Amino acid sequence: MKVMVIGASGTIGRGIVENLEKDHEIIRVGKTQGDLQVDLTDEASVKQLFTQSGKVDAVIAATGSVHFGPLAEMSSEQFNVGLQDKLMGQIRLVLIGKNYLHAGGSFTLTTGILTQHPIRTGVNATAVNAAIEGFVLAAANELDFRINAVSPTVLTEALDKYGSFFPGFESAPASRVALAYRRSLEGIDTGKVYRVW
Template sequence: MKVMIIGASGIIGRAVAENLEKDHEIIRVGKSRGDLLVDLTEESSVKALFERSGKVDAIIATMGSVHFGPLAEMTAEQFNQGLQNKLLGQVRLVLIGKEHLNAGGSFTLTTGILTHQPIRTGVNATAVNAALEGFVLAAANELAGLRINAVSPTVVTEALDKYAPFFPGFESASASRVALAYRRSVDGIDNGKVFRVW
């Protein structure tokens, strides 16, 4: 299969590419580096991505930023960062990408453990992740001939140097273990499922 990975230069994206490249053709996509470039916050950029890539069999999104900060100090503009980037970026990928997936193709989006286990300063992340999981659940009923799932990882071991203070007491998972869930989504039969790697 021809598999497009958006966010392929990140910790999770690299692990997913390494897992899948033994069996599939991988198109690595990033905002600043990769086989192809895209800014998921811009509709024209997403359309241009698919014009260059042509039809693919699977689209994986392992990207998306949110705002971390105390709710008491948060502004609507700060909250909107996560909405525009991680939430609408991945939704936009599906809305445009569905026309560029081969029959039987799949989307795999990325949410996170904060959907169900909130942390201090993580209100934006929890809200965005929950919205993405709702989108996957509903979209699975309407994407005729296509599948859509999400992967919800805990904090990744390789990122603990940056994120450990935000996740006190959380058990991490290696990027290679998280990558297995993306493999299940791409090569499996599930639709509308959230694969939790906690």
Template sequence: MRILLVGASGTIGRLVYDTLRERGHDVVTVGRSSGDVRCDVTDPVQVEELWSKVGEIDAVVSTAGHVRYAPLAELTSDDFAAAFADKALAQINLVRTGLEHLAPKGSFTLISGIPSRDPVVSGAAAAAVNGAIEAFARAAAIEIAPRRINVISPSVLEESLEAFGDFFPGFEPVAGAEVARAFVKSVEGAATGQILALP
């Protein structure tokens, strides 16, 4: 398959890239400052232009998106707006603009995270954004068939415990390799409208 991978330079993105390549896929990477194609996916104009550069794709995979973790009393309207723009709206726009460039039986795989189903202190923005992504995917799945869409929703990564572990006390971390396998399951499988929660 020819797969567009957004966020290939991140911790999850690098693992997904390596795993997809090992399975024989042609992976086209997209990033703000690195990758085969440069594109800021938070900019709707650049996302529209992205498709003219890459042509038809068999699958779109997104591992990108940043959200601020802070106590609710410290989160501003701008923090929430930035979180939605960077993680939710960017992925929604990839789907919305990418439909006509995706193979007839192609797929989208987006990323959310555990705060949508198991909230943590300082994770209100993450919970809201991840929940929005998951709700969007379930709704989109009933409209885009036979194209498919799923969301990977991992717990805190083992590889990211030093940076984010304090936000997830007592949570079972998940290995990046397991998250990468979930992306493979979404891309190569037949499911749609699913939230693949890890663990």
């Protein structure tokens, strides 16, 4: 299959590419590097991405920024970071990309453990992740292709940087998280959230 991986240079993205590249043709997409570039906050950029790629069999989004900070000090502008990047960025991929998907194709989006298990300073992430999961559950009933999401815990590779924000959480290596993306890509499910915790 011809598979577009957005966020291919990130920790999860690299794990996905390593897992899939032996069996599939991978189009690596990043904000500043990869085979193609995209700014998910810019609709014109997303349209250009698919114009350049042409039809694909699957789109995997392993990307998206959110704002971390105390809710008491958060502005609506800061909260909007997660809404425009991780939430609407992934939704834009579906709304525009659906016209570039071969029959039988699929989308796989990314949420995270904070949907069910909030942490201090993570309100934006929890809200955004929950919205993505809601979108996937509802969209699966209306689309002519499969759509799922992967919800990973904190990555083992990121513990040095983020471990202190996730006290007592069990981590998972990117290679294990990547299996859920393969399951979504090659399986039969739709409207599912694969939780890797």
